[in-house]
Amino acid sequence: MGSAVTHAPAREGLPRDSEPRHGPVKSPRPADLKRRGRRENLAGYLFMSPWIAGFLLLTAGPMVASLYFAFTDYNLFDAPKWIGLDNFSEMFGDPRWRHSVRVTLWYVVVGTPIKLLAALGVALLLAQKRRGQAFYRAAFYAPSLIGASVSIAIVWKAIFSDDAVVDRTQQLFGIHAGGWTGDPDLIIYSLVALTVWQFGAPMVIFLAGLKQVPRELYEAANVDGAGKLRQFWNITLPMISPVLFFNVLLETIHSFQIFSSAYIVGGGAGGNACGPADGSMVYTCYLYVQGFENSRMGLASAMAWMLLVAVALVTAVLFWSQKRWVHYEEDGR
Amino acid sequence: MQQNGHVDRRTVLKAAGASLAVAGLGATATACGGGTGSGDGTVTIRYSWWGADDRAQRINKTIALFEKKYPKIKVKTDFQPYTDFWKKFNTQASGGNPPDVFQNAIGFLRKYDAKNVLLDLSEQVEAGNLSMDGFRAGLDKFGEIDGKLLGVPVGSNSMALVIDKHVYTRAGISPEQGWTWDDFYAAMERIRDKTGRAGDSGMYGVMYLYDLYLRQNGKAFFTEDGLGFTEADLTEWWTKAEKGVRSGIFADPKKVAQIKPKSAVSAELAGSEFTWDNFTVRYTSEGKSEYGLAPIPTTDGKKTGQYLGSLMLSASKRTQHPKEVAQFIDFMVHDPEVAKIMGYDRGVPATQAQYDAFTPTDEVNKAIAAYEESLVKAGVLETITPHPNGADICEAAFLRIGEELGLGKRSVSDAVKQFFTESKTALSS
8 A cells, every 4th residue: 555655665764673772872882782682672571571471371371271182082170181183073073063164154254245345335435525524433433342242242132033123124024034033044144233233443444544545546537537436446446455455354353253242142041052053153152062061171172273273274365365456556566 | 554464463462462361360369269267267158059139139048047047157159040050160160169069950960970079968967067857758868879968959849831820721721630642732732722822832852851751651861871762762752843833832932042031931922831840930020920830741641750850959079168068058958947038949848847837828839839749649759860970961952952953953853863962972971
């Protein structure tokens, strides 16, 4: 994008870490510089230490442990028993696991594009100069602040139940499908609707991207007689393609990790953890069921690592594909 | 853009790290919360149970009585709904920090005994801190597994057909002890035709009812170490279920799924439901109608296959105060005042002294007492089906797969196969 390009040379000119930032005017001896640098590094690490300790103890440590558990039979009570790849072969042979993979893929493939389209559409509207634009931006962003909360999931469940708002509205149009949350085929769409409604974060990023597109390009296109659609297709989209790529990447990874909304809309404490007939049984829901309801932590760890590998693969494919459609201007890339 | 992505990822990581750190602090705080002793000999024991607010209020009153009698023992309480309770308990127990004393049920005794979580209370009985005398109907043996006393019953209950009385009156049906399954299905159709409501809420996924049906036919849901029925048995049961859902004598599973955790009977989706007899207390507070109890249908006109079930109090093996815990359980099962406060909330009191102390005055509790007495009189009560390690997971799978069948997401043969696969895994681990 334009700004990244203009700034790039300036960034190169910034002092490196090894160079003194507020160094004395006299040219210092290299050894002094080195020592000072090391001291500064030490201070930096010291300031970071609470975070580093937290990361090692609460993220890295458990992750390494779960990698080990993935190859064991572990029920939390007895010592883990090494069983090699048995967890993985059981996983692939389990129809309920395959079902959860299907539900998750469906959610990602349907939900993510709709959400991004909504975000882009609203961003295009909000990018125009209008009175009260700041208010609208805040208003459209608001759902993203609360969307992930438990209370919204509960409200969502109520909205999509029998005889509630959605059911009555569809009845006006002669559709008598009943509430979505009780229907194993429809409940996933109420979750898609929930994630689409939270388009605020990608919208803000799109908005930033749109503002970076140089006005001259549009003016030139206007002179050449290009219509709005043409301008969008040939100017806006290529110019914001790096932002688009970033959003696709982030939202895809997010979607794979959906848990709390599926768990709560799907029933939560009502006996079934993940919707009628496992209708909202997304991957992490099944992971939770195996780990915490069936006490099979080894299997649950294996599932978690499988998810990590899958998400990594998808990310790799996205990065590979960006060469074909992401346009970094004047950058030689 | 690269720059942008970079910053964002770090921010996200930091935020994640921070929230994890906060979560970690929370965990440490709870872990330290188990402090038990203090200088003046006062000890604190932790007591947790599953239930709702009304049960909590009653229990808190009984605890106040206990603390008055034993001023040196303080009781810290904690409660959740049923499924959440077991998740939390499982996590606490695996972390070596289970509550000192907790509510328990038959399906969990072997499971947690195998995991070395439950305290054998017989030592405390010998030491005179806990009396196992004065229990009704052989209930004192109820919590004994392999010669160990792992749970002490607080009340007894049995399966019943909980009915919406108004619906049954409108349909002109009054079930009597010894009615058969044919009578039952005819009644369900009649309710559907006369009242426009499904007769039953969906009995095909209720493990405890299918157990009774099997017992009427000389089998049972579980043996000591496995399932007590064949795929052919279950195919027969679920074929009838599929028909029943289609013909509308069982409630629409889609609707039942949405009103959870409310019951289908109190939500007026069905005229009746097979469940434990003390549930009328809950339904009365949930729904608008009046609720009564009808007998379990039979195969031969006599045998219902019924037995008493029970909620129990168990102690954890890791408790540092076995004596105080035993005194607490002893007080809760024998003290007459406790019975007056608790009523039939956890079933009909297990000891004769408590049973005599509480005389129900309202219709609902009177009906429960009458129902339990009628079972004793009819002589239908037998010994309980064993619950092997993994029984709780089988019960959940039975309910879930039954629901999937009702929703039309699985064929009968597919459902049967899936249940046998899952229960095999659960019972072998």
